[in-house]
Amino acid sequence: MPDLLxxxxxxxxxxxxxxxxxxxxxxxxxxxxxxxxxxxxxxxAFTTPxxxxxxxxxxxxxxxxxxxxxxxxxxxxxxxxxxxxxKSTGFDLSQLEIRQEKKGEFYYATFQTxxxxxAEVISVVLEKIIRNFPWPKSMRWGETSLKWVRPLHSIVCxxxxxxxxxxxxxxxxxxxxxxxxxxxxxxxxGEFSVTSFEDYAAKLKKNYVVLxxxxxxxxxxxxMKNQAFAQGLELINDPSLxxxxxxxxxxxxxxxxxxxxxxxxLPAEVLQTxxxxxxxxxxxxxxxxxxxxxxxxxxxxETPDGGSTILTGNQKVLSARLSxxxxxxxxxxxxxxxxxxxxWLEKLKKVTFHNKLGSQxxxxxxxxxxxxxxxKKIGCDPKLAKDAAYIxxxxxxxxMVYEFPELQGIMxxxxxxxxxxxxxxxxxxxxxxAPLGPSDEVPGSPISTVVALxxxxxxxxxxxxIEEKPTGSKDPFALRRSxxxxxxxxxxxxxxxxxxxxxxxxxxxxxxxxxxxxxxxxMKVFLREKELRHDIIDACLSIDKEDDLALSVKKxxxxxxxxxxxxxxxxxxxxxxxxxxxxxxxxxxxVEYSFGADLKYAKEDAELNLFSVLDSEEVKIKxxxxxxxxxxAMNSMANLRAPIDSFFETVQINSDVDHxxxxxxxxxxxxxxxxxxxxxxTKVEG
Amino acid sequence: xxADAPQCFQDVILRLQSYWVEQGCALMQPYDMEVGAGxxxxxxxxxxxxxxxxxxxxxxxxxxPTDGRYGDNPNRLQHYYQFQVLMKPSPPDFQDLYxxxxxxxxxxxxxxxxxxxxxxxxxxxxxxxxxxxEVWCDGMEVSQFTYFQQVGGHDCNPVSGExxxxxxxxxxxILGVSNVMDMPFNHPKARTPLKYGDIFKQTEEEYSRWNFDxxxxxxxxxxxxxxxxxxLSILSQETSDPKSGKNITMVHPAYDQCIKASHIFNxxxxxxxxxxTERQAYIGRVRGLAKQCAxxxxxxxxxxxxx
Numbered sequence: 001m002p003d004l005l006x007x008x009x010x011x012x013x014x015x016x017x018x019x020x021x022x023x024x025x026x027x028x029x030x031x032x033x034x035x036x037x038x039x040x041x042x043x044x045a046f047t048t049p050x051x052x053x054x055x056x057x058x059x060x061x062x063x064x065x066x067x068x069x070x071x072x073x074x075x076x077x078x079x080x081x082x083x084x085x086x087k088s089t090g091f092d093l094s095q096l097e098i099r100q101e102k103k104g105e106f107y108y109a110t111f112q113t114x115x116x117x118x119a120e121v122i123s124v125v126l127e128k129i130i131r132n133f134p135w136p137k138s139m140r141w142g143e144t145s146l147k148w149v150r151p152l153h154s155i156v157c158x159x160x161x162x163x164x165x166x167x168x169x170x171x172x173x174x175x176x177x178x179x180x181x182x183x184x185x186x187x188x189x190g191e192f193s194v195t196s197f198e199d200y201a202a203k204l205k206k207n208y209v210v211l212x213x214x215x216x217x218x219x220x221x222x223x224m225k226n227q228a229f230a231q232g233l234e235l236i237n238d239p240s241l242x243x244x245x246x247x248x249x250x251x252x253x254x255x256x257x258x259x260x261x262x263x264x265x266l267p268a269e270v271l272q273t274x275x276x277x278x279x280x281x282x283x284x285x286x287x288x289x290x291x292x293x294x295x296x297x298x299x300x301x302e303t304p305d306g307g308s309t310i311l312t313g314n315q316k317v318l319s320a321r322l323s324x325x326x327x328x329x330x331x332x333x334x335x336x337x338x339x340x341x342x343x344w345l346e347k348l349k350k351v352t353f354h355n356k357l358g359s360q361x362x363x364x365x366x367x368x369x370x371x372x373x374x375x376k377k378i379g380c381d382p383k384l385a386k387d388a389a390y391i392x393x394x395x396x397x398x399x400m401v402y403e404f405p406e407l408q409g410i411m412x413x414x415x416x417x418x419x420x421x422x423x424x425x426x427x428x429x430x431x432x433x434a435p436l437g438p439s440d441e442v443p444g445s446p447i448s449t450v451v452a453l454x455x456x457x458x459x460x461x462x463x464x465x466i467e468e469k470p471t472g473s474k475d476p477f478a479l480r481r482s483x484x485x486x487x488x489x490x491x492x493x494x495x496x497x498x499x500x501x502x503x504x505x506x507x508x509x510x511x512x513x514x515x516x517x518x519x520x521x522x523m524k525v526f527l528r529e530k531e532l533r534h535d536i537i538d539a540c541l542s543i544d545k546e547d548d549l550a551l552s553v554k555k556x557x558x559x560x561x562x563x564x565x566x567x568x569x570x571x572x573x574x575x576x577x578x579x580x581x582x583x584x585x586x587x588x589x590x591v592e593y594s595f596g597a598d599l600k601y602a603k604e605d606a607e608l609n610l611f612s613v614l615d616s617e618e619v620k621i622k623x624x625x626x627x628x629x630x631x632x633a634m635n636s637m638a639n640l641r642a643p644i645d646s647f648f649e650t651v652q653i654n655s656d657v658d659h660x661x662x663x664x665x666x667x668x669x670x671x672x673x674x675x676x677x678x679x680x681x682t683k684v685e686g
Numbered sequence: 687x688x689a690d691a692p693q694c695f696q697d698v699i700l701r702l703q704s705y706w707v708e709q710g711c712a713l714m715q716p717y718d719m720e721v722g723a724g725x726x727x728x729x730x731x732x733x734x735x736x737x738x739x740x741x742x743x744x745x746x747x748x749x750x751p752t753d754g755r756y757g758d759n760p761n762r763l764q765h766y767y768q769f770q771v772l773m774k775p776s777p778p779d780f781q782d783l784y785x786x787x788x789x790x791x792x793x794x795x796x797x798x799x800x801x802x803x804x805x806x807x808x809x810x811x812x813x814x815x816x817x818x819x820e821v822w823c824d825g826m827e828v829s830q831f832t833y834f835q836q837v838g839g840h841d842c843n844p845v846s847g848e849x850x851x852x853x854x855x856x857x858x859x860i861l862g863v864s865n866v867m868d869m870p871f872n873h874p875k876a877r878t879p880l881k882y883g884d885i886f887k888q889t890e891e892e893y894s895r896w897n898f899d900x901x902x903x904x905x906x907x908x909x910x911x912x913x914x915x916x917x918l919s920i921l922s923q924e925t926s927d928p929k930s931g932k933n934i935t936m937v938h939p940a941y942d943q944c945i946k947a948s949h950i951f952n953x954x955x956x957x958x959x960x961x962x963t964e965r966q967a968y969i970g971r972v973r974g975l976a977k978q979c980a981x982x983x984x985x986x987x988x989x990x991x992x993x
Contacts, residue, residue: 011802014804140833140845142776142844143775149817151778153778248803249801300801301799303798305797310798310799313798313825316826
């Protein structure tokens, strides 16, 4: 059985799209040919900046023949129906078969699909894929109506086995398939033809293309590490940058260059941002003091001068960028030295935050006020919190942040320290933006926590007040991130505060109930990722009158662990049974059984036992809840399980004696009330 | 063949011009209005629309008032030159043609690392976008390479290939100059050798001051409105001209007003009198004009309308 090789050669494919494209290509092609009855043994896909490549091993040489039948109308059906069937099948009456069935005689049409040659099937499937490929963005070029990520130049498509190779014919808008391709854009020596995947990969390498992206990554990584090591330095790993660089080159050549001395004093983040974002350079540090002293760039070719022209050029570009950065840094420091951070706050008066929400300065003023109140609530020094809030956005006026917006906060911390603020206050500039993503850490220090909360409350309540809520995929002000950040700060720092109360401190025009619902939704999504079931968090939240998120979440985790045990799941069943019987009886009788059960009417052992267990555990549960020791509360709940089970097993609730029946219903009510004091167990599923 | 290294700024321009002339482009001249980029030249904006083949190259002086630095920054200027190439339909070997132009200005692809790095182009003011790359030479962006997909809200069919070279930066790189003002404009051994700074240092100072602090914003706001009104009024005229007896749609005069509005907006922006939200509204108004000009152009003979 033959193997199949496909190469789609185009102009440079954006690095970020390559991996997805190779997965899509592999899936679409293998699914497509399987659907049409071809089999294959294995597949592998590769990409380079100019190529999408797919190889399939042991493809069946023909697709299987198939027959399919379709039942038509009854033979005595109106002429119109029969004509309609003939039209839809393309058959004439003589080709139809008549079969006797229970309900009469019916027409049948049988379609025979003949097995097709592999080449024919592949050609059909590949053309369809090329015409409909799911690129995130695609384009037209010249006069074609075909769309591809960038102009498509050629198609290699061959089936080959030990006897030789054959071109699979495809022709799309003037691009015909063949067995010829090109190597590296600059280093390759022109067109060559290929007879198999091995032949193709070997010839590519001879023409300076490493086909496999993981091989290119390995070469780059090893080279960088070795060259750094040789100088007593070490590479700062950056997997996502490596991924990108792999998609920019076909023939990796690593070159290391030095940072000029005048730039070594710049903050590490400034160096790394300039190098990484703008130049796609890796950072190399001195392990002794962790200072970034060199960079690694990956060129796409070898040169007769050993890369020295390329390195000089890159170094020059970097120097120009870093000179810019140094210029901003020096200017900013000069400003701080003469005027402190105050002048930057003054400037924020002229910067609009949002046209309905005033200037950045007004925003800072709101955050200061909120910070003071929240600091008092959670026991943090209000004076320090106010100072920290005051300088938290100051760096938005700095030249460095104007030029490199991604350094907001980070620069603020450097500048605040230079301006003489205490470290704990200065760090707030950076930390109050945290957490920036689901995996980013929440601020740890009390001052940063306070300002971060204040900032997020201000943002959320104000955008809610002007009805700028996220809709669908649109969230231009990153409000989901703010909400999640707020939840995580409260939960992970175990801050005991009422959500409604702190939201009420923000913009009074905001619909707090609606906002709270939004925040709860984000919280459930977040906790689901932590494997906390939404029904359990619902059960705890719904009895939490205080909106004390941290508390409810702690309780939820304890409850979830409890439910996983057999005591836990059985107790839930017991509770639900008690609750159902009780509700049914209350409904039928038109009364509430909440007077409290009386021991003196208890007759059976199980009943007496339940009384005594309830007496002892009720006290313990109440105490545990007060101590917020939920694990202990659950342990006490577990002690209820066996007595409740045996009560249901041996005791008949509906006694003939009315006052005994009522007493037992009151006993059920006591069980339910006790369970419900922990969480609303009616909400727990299963 | 790689050419010898150019000796001065104008060498780079002359070589790009003759190279693209050899490739069959009509060598056009700069448009005689203030524009923010070579793309605004009607030879690109309007002519990239419609089915007619088109191939041009030209230098376009470009103005970006907010980039003024009083002549003190080594790279930034409020007035600079772009070299622009537009070929419709984009030829199949457009990338190779482009690489040829780098050889023509002395960039040897055997020694340098030339890369096509994703960079999609969009002009909100022209309602235009395309896909392509910024071209890197040893880590420096030397050109913008774009396949136009839409202009003025219309699909480009056929597609034009567009190249933009930032001439100062490119020339500084080739000539090994680190401050633009020190770059030789003509040959250093010419009878009167002139550096870039001899020609532009003073004008950068003058325009920086005017753009940032002096330009009369009231007048500018009024002129913006007037340009907008004039553009719309031109386009609303009957096509039949009673005087000549011809059918004349005055697309280019209308488009001039669109260019004017766009530049006035840029000065107002430099004067920092436009807030973030107003900004979008102004850009939207210019785009509206560009779109109407494009709508009108495709109904003219140059836009491919056959009677």
